Amino acid sequence: MNGTFTAANAVLAIMWTGLTAYALFGGADFGGGFWDLLAGNTERGRAPRRLIEHSIGPVWEANHVWLIFVLVVLWTSFPIGFASIASTLYIPLTLAALGMIARGAAFAFRHSVDQPLLQQLFGASFAFSSMVTPFFLGTIAGAVASGRVPPGIAAGDVITSWLNPTSILGGVLAVGICAYLAGVYLCADAAGHPGQPLLEYFLTRAVRTAVLIGLVALAGIVVLHADAPALFDGLTSRGLPLIAISAAAGLSSIVLLVRRRLAPARVAAALAVTAVIWGWAAAQYPYLLQPGLTVQAAAAPAATLHAMLLSLVVGAALLVPSLAYLFTLFHRPDPAPEQ
Amino acid sequence: MSRHGVDLAWTTAVTGLLADPAASDLYHARMQMALSLGWHIVVACFGVGFPAMVLFAEWRGSRRGDPDMDALAHTWAKAMGVLFAIGAVSGTILSFEMGMLWPGLMERFGAIYGFPFTLEGFAFFIEAIFVGVYLYGWSRLPTRIHLLSGLPMIAAGVAGAFFVVSANAWMNTPTGFQIRNGQVVDIDPWAGMANPSTASQSAHMILGAVMVTGFGVASVYAVGMLRGRHRRYHRLGLLVPLSVAAVTAPIQIVVGDWIANVVAEHQPAKLAALEALYHSGGAAPLSLGGIYVDDHLVGAIEIPYGLSLLIHHDPHGFVAGLDRVPPPLRPPVNVTHLSYDLMVGIGFALLGLAAWLGWAWWRRRDFPRSAWFLRAVALSGAAAVVALEAGWVATEVGRQPWIVYQIQLTRDAVSTAPGLRYGFYLVLAVYLVLTVMAVYVLRRLAGAHMAPIAPQEPEPQHQPTGGSSL
Numbered sequence: 001m002n003g004t005f006t007a008a009n010a011v012l013a014i015m016w017t018g019l020t021a022y023a024l025f026g027g028a029d030f031g032g033g034f035w036d037l038l039a040g041n042t043e044r045g046r047a048p049r050r051l052i053e054h055s056i057g058p059v060w061e062a063n064h065v066w067l068i069f070v071l072v073v074l075w076t077s078f079p080i081g082f083a084s085i086a087s088t089l090y091i092p093l094t095l096a097a098l099g100m101i102a103r104g105a106a107f108a109f110r111h112s113v114d115q116p117l118l119q120q121l122f123g124a125s126f127a128f129s130s131m132v133t134p135f136f137l138g139t140i141a142g143a144v145a146s147g148r149v150p151p152g153i154a155a156g157d158v159i160t161s162w163l164n165p166t167s168i169l170g171g172v173l174a175v176g177i178c179a180y181l182a183g184v185y186l187c188a189d190a191a192g193h194p195g196q197p198l199l200e201y202f203l204t205r206a207v208r209t210a211v212l213i214g215l216v217a218l219a220g221i222v223v224l225h226a227d228a229p230a231l232f233d234g235l236t237s238r239g240l241p242l243i244a245i246s247a248a249a250g251l252s253s254i255v256l257l258v259r260r261r262l263a264p265a266r267v268a269a270a271l272a273v274t275a276v277i278w279g280w281a282a283a284q285y286p287y288l289l290q291p292g293l294t295v296q297a298a299a300a301p302a303a304t305l306h307a308m309l310l311s312l313v314v315g316a317a318l319l320v321p322s323l324a325y326l327f328t329l330f331h332r333p334d335p336a337p338e339q
Numbered sequence: 340m341s342r343h344g345v346d347l348a349w350t351t352a353v354t355g356l357l358a359d360p361a362a363s364d365l366y367h368a369r370m371q372m373a374l375s376l377g378w379h380i381v382v383a384c385f386g387v388g389f390p391a392m393v394l395f396a397e398w399r400g401s402r403r404g405d406p407d408m409d410a411l412a413h414t415w416a417k418a419m420g421v422l423f424a425i426g427a428v429s430g431t432i433l434s435f436e437m438g439m440l441w442p443g444l445m446e447r448f449g450a451i452y453g454f455p456f457t458l459e460g461f462a463f464f465i466e467a468i469f470v471g472v473y474l475y476g477w478s479r480l481p482t483r484i485h486l487l488s489g490l491p492m493i494a495a496g497v498a499g500a501f502f503v504v505s506a507n508a509w510m511n512t513p514t515g516f517q518i519r520n521g522q523v524v525d526i527d528p529w530a531g532m533a534n535p536s537t538a539s540q541s542a543h544m545i546l547g548a549v550m551v552t553g554f555g556v557a558s559v560y561a562v563g564m565l566r567g568r569h570r571r572y573h574r575l576g577l578l579v580p581l582s583v584a585a586v587t588a589p590i591q592i593v594v595g596d597w598i599a600n601v602v603a604e605h606q607p608a609k610l611a612a613l614e615a616l617y618h619s620g621g622a623a624p625l626s627l628g629g630i631y632v633d634d635h636l637v638g639a640i641e642i643p644y645g646l647s648l649l650i651h652h653d654p655h656g657f658v659a660g661l662d663r664v665p666p667p668l669r670p671p672v673n674v675t676h677l678s679y680d681l682m683v684g685i686g687f688a689l690l691g692l693a694a695w696l697g698w699a700w701w702r703r704r705d706f707p708r709s710a711w712f713l714r715a716v717a718l719s720g721a722a723a724v725v726a727l728e729a730g731w732v733a734t735e736v737g738r739q740p741w742i743v744y745q746i747q748l749t750r751d752a753v754s755t756a757p758g759l760r761y762g763f764y765l766v767l768a769v770y771l772v773l774t775v776m777a778v779y780v781l782r783r784l785a786g787a788h789m790a791p792i793a794p795q796e797p798e799p800q801h802q803p804t805g806g807s808s809l
């Protein structure tokens with residue numbers, strides 16, 4: 001019994017780490033598309049779009065697999081949790097999936113056509129879906145966090161489970177977080193380019209977004225208090241230290257940005273987002289689905305959890321060096337940008 | 340095509356069911372699953388088969404200083420990049436659908452059926468990483484390191500296919516658990532992966548992926564040669580993938596025989612449907628084609644003792660027919676049987692093409708130069724895709740009405756959420772657009788109009804030196 005308990009928590013923690021990685025890496029990818037969308041007409045937007053593209057290009061596919069990772073761990077280790085979430089929330093999930101298809105396909109196709117009209121069409125579809133997808137993912141998080149996904153197949157309301165104040169808050173915050181992360185990361189990328197023409201551009205935008213998210217989060221307190229009391233209680237008790245860390249890290253990222261300390265600003269921004277995600281987990285634990293379904297009760301049998309832990313360890317041993325190689329290879333400036 | 344056949348069968352089945360919204364949602368859920376899987380699988384085949392071919396071309400190009408091979412490697416890498424990207428996005432929705440459409444399956448069996456998908460997730464993660472390294476690292480890495488960085492792509496692509504097919508094999512021949520008092524107990528996910536169908540199905544699938552890639556790429560160059568492009572670049576572009584596919588074709592038939600024997604042993608109801616056999620007994624004939632009505636097969640070509648011989652290597656071997664299966668548990672026979680015959684027919688046709696190539700090569704160290712040969716190669720890519728789709732339709736429809744053979748009915752696994760059908764319409768529309776776009780972009784990559792701009796590379800890097808067309 002105790003063995004299952006530990007194993008379930010270990011798998012959960014790994015899954016949550018995967019979710020955090022998705023938010024930090026995949027989120028920044030989405031955010032890149034967000035800034036692409038707002039970059040203005042073709043002429044004005046060319047320079048920032050190029051930088052965005054340069055930063056996302058080699059890594060977006062790998063970043064995107066984190067989501068798959070979270071899903072497969074969830075469905076194998078907490079089958080009832082996955083079945084309940086996916087069946088009740090099939091509408092926002094379908095919309096998010098279609099957004100991902102539009103986004104990935106448009107990004108890949110953009111270079112393979114030469115007519116400006118098609119390029120613009122693909123570009124617009126990439127940018128638009130980059131905004132819509134995290135919104136729907138955020139509504140899903142809001143649905144789970146506010147206890148609107150009861151355990152059972154399609155046991156929740158397929159509409160109001162994700163169209164409600166907490167979900168909307170989740171959606172807006174998700175889009176904001178993506179834009180913020182991307183803005184901060186892109187500042188550092190821009191600083192690596194000779195002359196730093198885009199540094200100011202992304203700096204202003206990152207700072208503004210950070211302030212805006214702060215305001216949304218403050219308003220969110222009121223929303224959660226009224227709409228998701230259980231979550232609110234959790235966030236203000238067990239989750240409180242993490243929420244405080246998040247707020248502090250967010251504020252310091254603004255200060256660091258303004259002072260042009262870009263690398264520490266990146267770290268602070270990532271920490272702010274990480275702390276929110278784990279704050280949510282802390283607030284909701286021990287429930288996988290509120291009310292009533294604990295992590296323990298939802299967990300797969302011990303044999304499965306052990307097989308999962310084994311493959312997660314072996315997989316990580318293969319994955320982490322590969323990922324590190326990918327990122328170091330591409331996060332050094334291009335040695336010989338040949339034309 | 341095959342999917343159309345499925346459609347027809349269901350249109351009839353569904354007219355009776357439409358009154359019942361739950362049944363109609365089941366129908367739409369099945370169609371949505373079939374559509375997105377049938378789409379994904381075509382692209383995914385290139386993720387399994389292409390890396391090795393690209394790497395081979397790069398290796399030959401660099402080792403022998405062969406500019407044509409080098410140019411082929413670059414062009415193929417770009418196509419691989421596009422295909423990989425759409426493979427990845429079309430795979431994502433599949434994993435959502437597992438829960439959106441079949442929560443009953445995931446809830447009950449996720450702990451066992453879900454496990455290979457975790458391993459698959461790692462495999463594709465690694466594949467995605469190294470595809471990124473390979474495509475973008477071309478100008479950054481020394482050739483030797485670049486070639487080495489391609490190897491994990493090959494390994495991960497094949498491993499991923501193995502894992503995911505083992506999940507499908509488990510649906511066909513589930514193992515690794517017990518059912519006691521209606522509860523699923525004694526779960527062992529490793530034993531689930533080691534089910535009786537995994538070995539034959541995954542071998543057959545990986546070979547199928549290589550055939551689709553090989554014939555598919557060769558057919559592009561065959562079209563080009565029919566249009567008068569005969570440089571060495573085009574000849575190599577045809578010969579390399581075609582040789583790979585030609586070597587695979589005979590092996591695939593041997594594996595096909597193996598897989599049929601596994602089905603006969605472990606899924607007798609499916610075998611009966613594949614062969615449209617109603618009467619159980621010895622001396623069972625092999626029936627090709629025909630339409631199955633009221634437990635009779637009309638208009639088929641019969642080979643006496645054929646089936647008994649194939650399954651038991653004995654003309655009087657006993658083969659179970661559909662009469663052994665209670666009517667409500669019989670799969671739709673026509674779709675299953677005709678898809679199966681289509682796959683096998685194409686398998687032998689492709690074997691013939693491979694033999695033609697082999698003969699000419701043996702005689703003259705060159706491929707046949709007749710226009711008919713080129714026409715056949717031009718068709719072979721589409722034919723291999725049709726065989727692949729038909730094989731899957733036979734497998735999946737032949738398992739019905741079970742989602743987990745003899746354990747769980749498809750209708751008990753489907754989601755009870757209202758309005759599933761609208762999801763299907765939406766997905767259908769998006770896939771139509773995606774298909775048009777993908778075909779358009781790939782045609783441009785293959786076409787002579789432009790030097791292919793990299794799908795994944797931010798700047799054009801190496802321009803193919805040996806000719807940018809095709």
Ligand code: HDD
Pocket residue numbers: 504511536539540541543544546547548550551591592594595596598599602609682683684685686687689723724726727728729730731732733734735737
């Ligand atoms: C290029 C593709 C291709 C070709 C030429 C063939 N097949 Fe195939 N076949 C497939 C591609 C395929 C597949 C990849 O689509 C399937 C679906 C499920 C699977 O594992 O492989 C399949 C399934 C499948 C099944 C059902 C397996 C099951 O339900 O478990 C049988 C019995 C065969 N095949 C037999 C054959 C035979 C006797 C062939 C000889 C000519 C043949 N196949 C050629």
Ligand code: HEM
Pocket residue numbers: 345369370372373376377378380441444503504505506507728731732735736738739741742743749
């Ligand atoms: C590893 C790969 C695959 C897995 C795990 C898988 C899984 C499933 C599942 C869960 C269903 C729904 C339940 C059912 O109808 O039995 C299904 C149905 C179906 N799948 Fe697959 N599938 C795989 C590959 C494919 C491929 C490549 C195709 C290509 C066309 C395909 C075609 C279909 C069809 C036609 C159905 C509907 C069958 C029916 O309801 O009559 N499948 N599959």
Ligand code: HEM
Pocket residue numbers: 061064065068376379380382383384385386387422423424425426427428429430431432433434437463464466467496499500503504544
């Ligand atoms: C026989 C069946 C299948 C084969 C051979 C196959 C193969 C592949 C391959 C090679 C890729 C890498 C992308 C590419 O190269 O195009 C891929 C991606 C993917 N597949 Fe499939 N697949 C199959 C069925 C499925 C099924 C049934 C699912 C889920 C239920 C699935 C989920 C995915 C996902 C989520 C990805 C994206 C991973 C990434 O981003 O790299 N696949 N598949």
